[in-house]
Amino acid sequence: MDALLPHGDADNSSIVVTGNGENEANVTLPLQDGETPTTTILNCAANLTNVIIGAGLLGVPLAVYQAGFVTGCIMLVLIGVVEAYSLRLMVEAGRRVHKYDFEDLCEHCFGRYGYLLNLFTIFSLDYGSCVAYLIIIGDTLTEVIKDYTDSPTWTNRRVVIAMCASLAILPLSMLKDMKSLSFISIISTGAVFGIILIIGIEGFGAHIGQNVAQAFDQAVGKLLINSDLFTAFGTMAFAYVCHDVAFQVFQSLENPTPKRWARTVNLSMFMAFVISVLTGVLGFGGYFGELKSNILNNLDSTDAFANVARVVMGVCLFFKYPLSLFMCRHITHKFIQLTCGSCGATTAGYAPVGDTNHAIPRSVSIEGDKTRPVPAHLIPPPFTWTRHIITTVALWAVNLLLALFISDLGIVQSFVGGFSAVTLGFILPAACAIQVNVMDTPDQPGVKTWMQKALTKQNSGPILLFVFGSIILIACMIQSVQTYS
Numbered sequence: 001m002d003a004l005l006p007h008g009d010a011d012n013s014s015i016v017v018t019g020n021g022e023n024e025a026n027v028t029l030p031l032q033d034g035e036t037p038t039t040t041i042l043n044c045a046a047n048l049t050n051v052i053i054g055a056g057l058l059g060v061p062l063a064v065y066q067a068g069f070v071t072g073c074i075m076l077v078l079i080g081v082v083e084a085y086s087l088r089l090m091v092e093a094g095r096r097v098h099k100y101d102f103e104d105l106c107e108h109c110f111g112r113y114g115y116l117l118n119l120f121t122i123f124s125l126d127y128g129s130c131v132a133y134l135i136i137i138g139d140t141l142t143e144v145i146k147d148y149t150d151s152p153t154w155t156n157r158r159v160v161i162a163m164c165a166s167l168a169i170l171p172l173s174m175l176k177d178m179k180s181l182s183f184i185s186i187i188s189t190g191a192v193f194g195i196i197l198i199i200g201i202e203g204f205g206a207h208i209g210q211n212v213a214q215a216f217d218q219a220v221g222k223l224l225i226n227s228d229l230f231t232a233f234g235t236m237a238f239a240y241v242c243h244d245v246a247f248q249v250f251q252s253l254e255n256p257t258p259k260r261w262a263r264t265v266n267l268s269m270f271m272a273f274v275i276s277v278l279t280g281v282l283g284f285g286g287y288f289g290e291l292k293s294n295i296l297n298n299l300d301s302t303d304a305f306a307n308v309a310r311v312v313m314g315v316c317l318f319f320k321y322p323l324s325l326f327m328c329r330h331i332t333h334k335f336i337q338l339t340c341g342s343c344g345a346t347t348a349g350y351a352p353v354g355d356t357n358h359a360i361p362r363s364v365s366i367e368g369d370k371t372r373p374v375p376a377h378l379i380p381p382p383f384t385w386t387r388h389i390i391t392t393v394a395l396w397a398v399n400l401l402l403a404l405f406i407s408d409l410g411i412v413q414s415f416v417g418g419f420s421a422v423t424l425g426f427i428l429p430a431a432c433a434i435q436v437n438v439m440d441t442p443d444q445p446g447v448k449t450w451m452q453k454a455l456t457k458q459n460s461g462p463i464l465l466f467v468f469g470s471i472i473l474i475a476c477m478i479q480s481v482q483t484y485s
Contacts, residue, residue, distance in 0.1 A: 039252040041264045047249050048242055048268035053192050053275050055129070055136055055317065056239030059413045060276050061199075061283020062291045063235040066228035069284055075229075075236055076276050083240050083425050084269040086465060088262050090243060090429035091250050093436040095258070100247050106428060109435035116338070119331050121423045122244045126327040127399065128416030133317040133324070134403030135412065137164050139294045140310035143301045158404050164318065165400050173322040173392050176383070188316040195296065195309045196279050202299055202306060203286015230479040231414050233472060238417025239276060242268075243424045244327075293410030325399070329391050411484050418476025426469025433462040 039047075064072030090102070099105040102122075107115035138161040146155050153159055226232075250256055253264060283291060287298045296313065299306035406412060438453040454463070 064280035067232035125420035234418030237421035430466035
């Protein structure tokens with residue numbers, strides 16, 4: 001999963017505010033930079049796919065091995081189908097209540113706590129991605145350096161991570177506007193395809209000289225199903241999730257009808273599935289039981305093409321890390337706005353949690369109108385370099401410490417995927433769809449309670465998705481703890 005920039009980011013906003021009441025303001029929000037969305041279905045599907053096929057793909061081969069080859073491929077299909085359904089479900093729920101932001105939709109459905117849960121889940125997903133990026137940088141660049149020197153200092157994984165994080169990543173993370181880094185997504189996508197090609201050539205090439213029967217014996221026990229099923233599910237979910245940017249892509253779609261959005265999502269998930277399965281099959285077929293949590297670690301450290309792939313991926317992550325940290329900083333500022341009622345001028349006008357005299361208002365969105373009342377806590381405070389630097393350094397420092405002491409990429413992908421990706425991809429979209437249907441159901445004789453309104457045929461799909469996601473989340477967490485404890 002790779003991040004896109006949020007609309008109206010807290011660090012670089014051009015929102016114009018005029019007072020209108022105690023806790024609300026009239027805010028002119030530029031929609032698509034004042035232009036009519038003209039992005040085609042194909043381009044929107046490509047944008048969604050570009051978000052999906054990132055660093056999370058490097059763990060898919062091991063996930064296929066952990067689940068068993070046949071089961072792993074079936075799981076990749078299942079996750080893709082369920083993700084496509086939940087994306088359609090979530091956007092349709094938002095469209096019905098005119099909420100075109102996942103955070104706003106959760107707040108509309110479940111109030112302050114829904115809003116906070118959504119923020120926390122997105123934060124944990126992006127922060128976990130940052131940890132994963134540093135681990136991959138340490139794995140990949142250390143192998144390249146070993147090809148040129150035997151120095152125990154320069155070939156130390158922690159030294160490499162600390163130097164890259166301090167000299168390259170931190171300065172880039174200090175940028176106020178991250179739009180200048182968006183170009184890296186295109187390069188990263190090209191690097192992923194190059195890595196897939198190298199995995200296929202080197203992986204199968206390494207086994208050409210082996211006895212075919214011997215190679216088959218190494219894999220036969222993993223062909224159908226394996227015991228680490230749910231650990232693998234978390235890793236796969238981590239690679240697939242893109243719900244945090246779905247509304248951005250939807251709003252950029254030309255003529256965004258439900259049918260056109262469904263086509264966009266289905267096409268995107270099909271492309272992501274093909275790429276994921278190709279990576280999983282080539283990795284499994286090439287390395288069998290030797291698979292590592294980062295497939296790049298399986299490549300020959302003396303192979304020139306493999307080292308080029310490592311360097312390109314490492315450099316791409318130098319630029320991808322600040323994009324994910326940007327989202328974490330953006331969400332941290334939102335948490336501060338909601339929880340700090342006495343922080344001086346930067347939070348003036350915000351309604352603090354627990355202040356019963358200032359209930360957080362619901363946003364009022366009018367489709368087709370660019371001027372609309374917005375809750376005070378959604379209006380970013382004035383930008384200050386002091387707050388920007390302190391927040392960035394604090395988030396970066398803790399993230400670096402985690403990466404220095406966690407060497408297994410699978411730990412991050414399994415836990416973050418099992419909790420954040422499953423919650424964002426399955427549980428929250430289903431819960432929002434159920435709640436929107438309940439809110440739209442008028443009181444009828446004998447149908448007055450929330451449960452009576454929820455247990456309807458219309459909600460059968462969302463309820464199944466919610467139950468499925470809840471079971472998967474619990475199972476993923478339990479098995480991940482057992483696997484990595």
